[in-house]
Structures are given as structure tokens and as C-alpha cells.
Amino acid sequence: MPKGRVESFADGIFAFAATLLILNLVVDQTRPLAPQLLDNWTSYAAYAVSFLTIGIIGANHHTVMHQIGRVDRFFLLVTTLFLMFIAFIPFPTRLLALDIRGPDAEAAALVYGITLTGTALMFNILWRYAASGRRLLRQDADQRVVDGISRSYLLGPIAYGIATLVALKSPLASAAMYVAIAVFYIAESSVFGRSQS
């Protein structure tokens, strides 16, 4: 089972799921365009946050695959489940964009949060299965790097899980947390990542 084809399948899903996000942006041709374009800012924000989130997860998936020397069928199954969550992201993104300012805000924020929490959980399972007892790691994978990844990935499901629960109290606060998590990961990866590469 060559590792390269897992990567190319995953890259395909990352790229397509990110590009499909644009189909969520729609305007009503029977109404004036300019006010709609201004009013659509939640759609642009949701597009940007989900695109960047998929991009960050994709970059982290590269990091993971870089530590991995071989894959087995179970790893492949978990990867498929993980990618199933990635490909799902365009749906709650549209809900969040359209409903965050209306009466359906809570439901939209919940679905978005559950999807991202599930994505982060699958990513942790994928990594921990590979790293536990160095099951699928490369011979020369540095154990400190491996432990660092394990620690830092734990944050994802916790942060998204909290943001999902917050949606029950305040959908807007929940949405703000989704933005903040993406910004945090961007800042962390580009600041720390830069120095260590």
C-alpha cells in the first residue's frame, strides 16, 4: 500500500473541498447587487475561515505523513473517515454563513462545531494509531517531534468541542471562536514553523 497514493487522494479531497466552498456564495439576480454584496460579508468570512481551516489541516496532514513510513488498511480506513469529515465542511459552512444572524444561528453554529470537532477527533485517532508504539512511523522519526505533534494536536478537539458547547449559549460567540481557532493555528504555524524549518 504505497503512502504516495494516500497522499494524492487526501490532497485531492483537501483541494476539492476547499474549492467547492465557493458554490456557497450566491446572489439573487432579481434584486440589486451592491447591497447584497455588502450584506454577504458573513459568507465571505465563512468562506475564508473554512478555506484556511482546510488549508491548515492539509498542511498538518503533510507534517503527519512526513513522519510516517508505511500505511496499513486500518490507517487507510481512518484516513477515509477523516476525509469524509473534511469533504463535509462546505455544508455547515453554508449554514453558518446564511443563518448566523437569524433565528437558526444556534443550529448552524452547532452543526459547524460538531463537524469540526469530529474532524479534529478523526485526525487525532489517525495520528495516535500511527504514532502509538511508533507503529507506522519512519525508522528515523525524531521521538521529540512525534511527542510534540501528539501534544499540539490534542488542542484541536478540545478547542472545537468547547466552541460547540458555547453555541448553546451564544451562537455568535461560538462563531467568533471558530475564527479565533483558525487565526491561532495560522499564527502558531507561521511564527513557530518559520523558525524551526
Place this chain on the structure above:
Amino acid sequence: MPKGRVESFADGIFAFAATLLILNLVVDQTRPLAPQLLDNWTSYAAYAVSFLTIGIIGANHHTVMHQIGRVDRFFLLVTTLFLMFIAFIPFPTRLLALDIRGPDAEAAALVYGITLTGTALMFNILWRYAASGRRLLRQDADQRVVDGISRSYLLGPIAYGIATLVALKSPLASAAMYVAIAVFYIAESSVFGRSQS
């Protein structure tokens, strides 16, 4: 005719057909969101089953290509027909998701079954053409592995064919069988595949 480009074309179709499944999930913006989201469970189930089915077929296609040393134009033609069925899957998936609880359940379950039976048949033809007399196999392909693949792939069209016929009696039972086939393949590949890799 390099084998690598067949794989990259196939990977594109697998990834793209799986990602397009998300476009089947729609909600009516004029009605409350929460009850729709709960009522949509058949759509999530259909999304998951079809995504996993495409993922499993993709993984099996990797296994097949791993045994193959060269490709010819006829193999390419059968691969294209096979991928034509793969790319078709989003259409019956939407029908099954939307109609399994209504008066159109039989038609929807039939179309889903015919598509998956056709997919499994094309995959068998593709493999048997390559393996018969070791026509396109690698020099060092293990004959026991080859025979094992031939035996195990025979199950696909039979199982999907039976599930399709069941749709004439009970669409719900048919749909349950589509789920069961996917679960069986997942269990088989991850349990047996893990020990042998």
C-alpha cells in the same frame, strides 16, 4: 502507456466523486433549520455510505494497480467505463437519501443498486482482464495474492445484485443491505488487512 497516469486519473475521479456527494445536502432556507437537520438523517447516512464505498473501492483499486505491471488500451477503456460508474454514484445517492422514506423508495433503491452492481461488475472485468493468464501482471506478482483478489472481488457484484433484487420487495431492506455491504468491506479490510500488511 504509463501506469502512473491511469492511477492519477482514477485518483482524481475517486476524490472528486466523493467530494461532490456533499452537494446532495440541501436545506430549505424558508423553513426552520433545526427540524430539517434532524429529519435529514437519511442524507447523512447516504453521504457516509457512498463516501466510504467510494473510499473502499479506491483502496481496492490501489491493491489491483499494485499487482499490475503494464496497461494496454483495452484495460484503459475498461478503467474508463469503471470510472464512469464511480462518477455516477452521487446521482443515485441523492435519490436514495431523499426518497427512501417516500413513495419513490423502490425506484431509488433500484437505481442505487443497479449503479453499484454495475460498478462492481466493471471492477471485476477490469481485474480479470489483467489477471487472466497474468496478462498485465507484474513479473513478481504472487499467484496466491492474485487468486485471493479474484475470489474476494466476486462477492461484490453478487452482494449488490441481491440487494438490488431485494429492492423490489422491500426498499428499506435493500438500503440496509447497502449499509451492511459497506460495513462488511470496512471490517474485512481493516481486520484482515491489518494483520497481513
Place this chain on the structure above:
Amino acid sequence: MPKGRVESFADGIFAFAATLLILNLVVDQTRPLAPQLLDNWTSYAAYAVSFLTIGIIGANHHTVMHQIGRVDRFFLLVTTLFLMFIAFIPFPTRLLALDIRGPDAEAAALVYGITLTGTALMFNILWRYAASGRRLLRQDADQRVVDGISRSYLLGPIAYGIATLVALKSPLASAAMYVAIAVFYIAESSVFGRSQS
């Protein structure tokens, strides 16, 4: 300018354009499903013909790229124009599927024919630019193979051009010719291609 990235960009367009064809298949949820599914046969036929046509062109593009040793910016430009026609195919495919039995049959058959004629023309320009004076060919490209490709590709724009003109007299005859051209290419490539590979 590495030849490999031209191939991966082209493979992406081939795979996506073929997969997007499925979005042309739609049913009206407010009417019974079974009669619609039977009535939709022109949509399945159009899906199959366009999918196979894109597959054949993709396989031929592989053959061309196999003869080519290097690419330049002009070749890249013609390739982009060629791929622009490929990515356009889903649009006339939908028109042909929906309108071939109605009053708009002539317009639909014309647009389909013009698109395919344009695609075949661009493919010829692409190949002739590369092959003329062996401009971009590999050192070891066999001149007889090169001349064979040049002869056989000339058929494409002529056949599609005639079928397009036929649409002015009989859209149905024109549509039958589009099917026949695809079948001819499939037969030719799998029968002759098999023996020579």
C-alpha cells in the same frame, strides 16, 4: 517548464470535467420518480458519450505527451486553450440531453458539435505545433508513430465538423453521429491499440 506539471494540470481538468457531468442529471422531487428515470434516458446517454469522449481524449493526450520531450510557453498556451474546451463540454452535454427531443434540438446539437469540433481542432494544433520539425519531440520518438498520430488525429475535426453541419438538417442524425464517433474511437483504440502495445 517541467512536462510533469502540464500533465497533472491536464489530468485534473479531464477528471473534473468528466465528474462534473453528473450534475447535469436532475429529477423533479414533486413528480413521481420512476417515469422520470425512464424518460431521462437521453441524459444517461449524453453522460456516457461525453464521459467516454473525455476519457478517449485524455488517453490520446497521454499518447501525445509520451512522444514529447519538452514543452515551451506557446505549447502551454495551446494546452490551456484545449483544456478550456474540455472543461466546457458539461454545458453542451446538458443542452443535448434536455433538448434533443424538443424544439431546441437544432441549437443544442449545434452547440455540442461546435464545442467538440473546437476541442478536436485545438488538439490538432497542440500536436502539430509539437511535431512539426520535431520541435518538442523526444530524441527517440519514432517518426512512423509520429506520422501515424498526425494522420489519425486529422479525422477528429473533420468528423465532428460534418456532424455539426448535419445538425442543421437533422439534429437527431447529428446526435447519432456523436455517439458513433465515440464508439468508433473506442473500438479503434481498444482493438488496434491492444495488438500494438
Place this chain on the structure above:
Amino acid sequence: MPKGRVESFADGIFAFAATLLILNLVVDQTRPLAPQLLDNWTSYAAYAVSFLTIGIIGANHHTVMHQIGRVDRFFLLVTTLFLMFIAFIPFPTRLLALDIRGPDAEAAALVYGITLTGTALMFNILWRYAASGRRLLRQDADQRVVDGISRSYLLGPIAYGIATLVALKSPLASAAMYVAIAVFYIAESSVFGRSQS
């Protein structure tokens, strides 16, 4: 962080964003087809201009990656932002196609211009970050080629920025400038590029 996976993610976005443009072409099945097809010429023009623009940017991205020897996390982040603009292009393309002849022409031309200016800006940041002090360049990258790229890429944001401002006075002149910029890049790349390759 292997450069190859950045390229494959980028190639996926380029190919997919270009192919999704075709979904902007729609006809109303309740009205006669032929007059709509003729009236749709702005849609074909917009499709062609955006497809070619994405193709040119893709080719230029190849040129850039060819000079680059390694990538870091910050470069990856800027690439993701750059690809976020690329994947956004289908949306303003649809607006421009549908509204350039109506009362919403100014808004449509503005959004198209802002998107392309942003794309060109991100591309410049991406390149300048890599090239400044030869931070990420290959050891053997020719400094004259590097300086040539730096000079020629400066044109993009300036040209698109001016065309965007022109939209405030004349949306039609602005749209003509978008066409002219694409034609200029095509002419430049195929004429000059041919001799130097």
C-alpha cells in the same frame, strides 16, 4: 515540508477552480434556447477570460516553484491565502457575466477587479517572501531570472488595480481592461517565452 505536495495542492485548486467556471453557464429551460445562446456571449467571454487568467497564473506559479528550493510554514500560509483568491474567481466571474450589461455592472466589475487585484497582490507577496535575500530559492537559481520575475510580477497588481478603479467611471471599460490584461499576458508569455525556452 516537501515542495511537491504544495505544487499538487496548488495544481488541484487551479484545475478545479477553472473547471467550476462552467457551472456559471445556465439557460432557462422554459424559454427558447437559440436566442439565449446568442445572448449569453458575455458568459462565454467571462468563462474564457477567467479560465485563461487562471491558466496563466498557474503557469507563472510553475515558474516560481521552479526557482524555489524549499518551502517553510509562512510560505505555505501565503500560498493558501493566494489559492483562496484563486478559488474565489468563479464567483465574480458569474457576476461580471450576468450583470455587465445591466444596472449592476459597476458592482460586478468592482468585485471582479478587487478579486484579481488581491490575487495578484498575494502572488507578489508569495514570490517576494521567497526571493528576498534568496530566502527559499534554489542554490543554482539565476539572479537575473529572479530579478526578471520580480519586475514582471509587479505589473499585475498595478494593472488590475487601475482596471478596478476604472470600474467606478465605466464598468465596460473596466471589463475591456480585464480582457486586455489576459491577452497581454498570453502574448507576452507565448512570444517571449518561446524564444527563451
